[in-house]
Amino acid sequence: MYDAREKAILDFKFAISGARREGLEEGMQKGMQKGMQKGLQKGRSEGKLAGTIQALQQVLGDPVTPDEELMTKDQATLEAMAAELQQRLPSRKVL
Secondary structure, eight states: OHHHHHHHHHHHHHHHHHHHHHHHHHHHHHHHHHHHHHHHHHHHHHHHHHHHHHHHHHHHTOOOOOHHHHTTSOHHHHHHHHHHHHHHSOOOOOO
16 A cells, blocks of 8 residues: 555656646747747847938938947937937928
8 A cells, every 4th residue: 555655646746747847848938939029029120220220321421330230239229329310311391
């Protein structure tokens, strides 16, 4: 009887251990997918801002900042750069 009880306890511990391992693996996969999606969205957003900055620099006749330099800046810095360049555009009056 003692052996059956001991075996049941070991079986239970093994099942719990396996369930934890499966849960951890599933959680890691979901976390990686979510992280990749967020990273992709952030990269696209920053890429659009970098393109906007470079286009504005061309229009204004400023030296164009290389991609490599812009990609080292965070989104807030890129947004500030774009806003500053947009303010420098001459305003156009609509007739």
